[in-house]
Amino acid sequence: MAFWEEIFLWIAVAGYAVSFLLFLNALVFRKERLQVFGFNLTVAAFAAQTVAIAVRWYVTGHIPAMYTYENSLAGTWIIILTYLVLRRFFPPARPFAVAVTPLVLLILGNGMLSGGELRPLEPxxxxxxxxxxxxxxxxxxxxxxxxxxxxxxxxxxxxxxxxxxxxxxxxxxxxxxxxxxxxxxxxxxxxxxxxxxxxxxxxxxxxxxxxxxxxxxxxxxxxxxxxxxxxxxxxxxxxxxxxxxxxxxxxxxxxxxxxxxxxxxxxxxx
Amino acid sequence: MLKLLISRKIALYLLAAVLVALLISAFLPNTYTLSPERWHDLQLHDPDRFWIYSHFSTPYLVRTPLFLGVSFLLCLSTLACTVDRLVKVGKARAVPFETEKVFSFSVTRCAAEDLETLREKVQRFLAHGKWEVGCEETAEGVILSGQKGRSGLWGSILFHAGLIACFVAGPVTVLGGFRGELIVTGDTPVSLRSTVVALEGYDAARVPDLQVEVKRLRGEYYRGEYRYDFGGILAVTDPKGSRELPFSVNRAANYEGYQFSLSEYGSAPRLVLERDGRPFFDYYLNLRHPEEGDYFDLDGGVRAMVMFFPDFVQQGERIGTKSKRPDHPVTLVRLFRGDRQVFQGLFQPGDEALWEGVRIRVPDFRHWVSLTVTSERGVLLVMLGSLLGVVGLFIRFLSNERRIEFTLAPAGEDAAEYRSTCTIRGYSRYYPAFLEKEVLAIDEAMDNEQ
Missing domain, CATH: 1.20.120 (Four Helix Bundle (Hemerythrin (Met), subunit A))
Structure with a gap:
């Protein structure tokens, strides 16, 4: 993993984790403000993940789509994007984050455990x-x-x-x-x-x-x-x-x- | 029989049968999920399990007559249902909402206008919203209707047509095509027909009698470690002449409907064994196991184990390679008599050694490639089917078939300030919440309609 990629990825992971906790709290204790914070945090984490992907793309010179780590990095980004687009056109979908963020964390965790070695694109x-x-x-x-x-x-x-x-x-x-x-x-x-x-x-x-x-x-x-x-x-x-x-x-x-x-x-x- | 075929329930049962069979078979090990050694072990030591796996795991199950029969019926049923839908649409010019499972939602409003003015207002509204307008006079009053989203039906028909094209591609590929493997050493011309190994179910005799040779093979590694670029030139000679076709990974060479795809790449050191100046073993050895070494039987119960180190390095007793680039090529040759090692030597190109009167030489090395030779006649059908299917699904996704009916009737005598009533009823096949919203929005919009 490149240095800045790792930094931004960890920011994203932390953001998704805290966002999940905020959404969970918001739903269980009926606190609307926490949902708003949670959503904003998801957007911020998504932005951090975007930077991590951009850094990796720049360093390796190819779209991150090779092997488990890169697939989980790009895949979870698209999953969050799907959620954000859905939330944009269908506002009641905001609490979906309570299920989407933990699954994204699971997939990212699995990818990070498999190792994010920087490699050129295979033929x-x-x-x-x-x-x-x-x-x-x-x-x-x-x-x-x-x-x-x-x-x-x-x-x-x-x-x-x-x-x-x-x-x-x-x-x-x-x-x-x-x-x-x-x-x-x-x-x-x-x-x-x-x-x-x-x-x-x-x-x-x-x-x-x-x-x-x-x-x-x-x-x-x-x-x-x-x-x-x-x-x-x-x-x-x-x-x-x-x-x-x-x-x-x-x-x-x-x-x-x-x-x-x-x-x-x-x-x-x- | 036709009734059964056009039944959508039967089509669903057939789909479920195919799905369940695939699902179960996918859990069984097969040649993809087990290494060749483990597959062979299973065959030797557990024949019952091997029989089950080699008949019911996915790659085998899909070739059984029962599976093929059910898939054929599913294809037939898809075709029959699609044609039936087309015929029904052609006859009725529209899909009747009233007779099919749909959602409906209605609101009733009273109007100060008389019936005729209200009718004109509704007609203007429908024309403005680009609805397909219909009109019907009934005992309850005048029914003006508007319909939208009919393209969804055509999307569905396109998708199913694409699916049928993909179904048909299967037998076309299997019956009219060829699959085989060709392993060749660089700069060594061979006859295609006699060298290619046809896969099970295909006949190498169908392949044209050409002479093929791979030249200028290249294998590039990034930092000497990661695979970067592999390829070469395929020289094909037939009675008409000779052609040179470049090939690499992801860029297959095509010749007269046959595709040559690069699937493996390796090193081939030349090993020469001579006795009394006469060679009795002289081959380029296509090494396929760079980690474990490859074994070859020689005369007199002697076996040779050969390993190739492209960038040789030695640290004490340990030997290995620094990278995959052939910067310092060394070949390790070990000879065994039974289980006993009787000779070991490291050879740079041009080196030689003597063992029991046998001169062992490794003059040079080349590369070898494995090319998958295929002729897939069904691929165009797959491409066409995929295109139709994807376009059809996209149309289906974007369209939402629905109808709005305005039932206009004179107001009752007790409603003094109103002269007419208008019931707005919406029908939608799939989206109830959207329909409810739309009907309420139309009701509101009617107030603003001049």
Missing amino acids: AFRSNWIFVHVLFAWFSFGSYLTAFCSGGMYLLKEKSHTGFLIRLPELKLLDELSLRLILFGFFAQSVMIASGAIWAHGLWGRYWGWDPVETWSLISWLVYGANLHLRVTLGWTGRRAAWLAVLSLFAVIFLYFGFGHGSSVHTVVF
């Missing part, structure tokens, strides 16, 4: 498809993650309308939001898979090879495809749809942390 990554593939991968994960938050909050709010839960957005809005987020995530994941297939054709001479990462990405895509069909075609709404949004994320978690990355051509790229 296999030198393709313009890397921008499309990686960017849309994280956009889809960010959307699915916020859909998960929306579904989780729906289930909490539906159970009880008292205490801090009263401050969560309306049930109808949460339901609709999770559908929109899943639809966008599904679109982004489709772009990721399609661009990955074209890149793989140029790199390995085949567009699909049933490598574990490819298999899990197809599985998670099919899971969300089935999710959308159940909601759109069979009209599942409310609690069932919320459970779908929550449970579907496990397929994505497997894709990221699970079977694939230990033994895949996605790690042994050339």
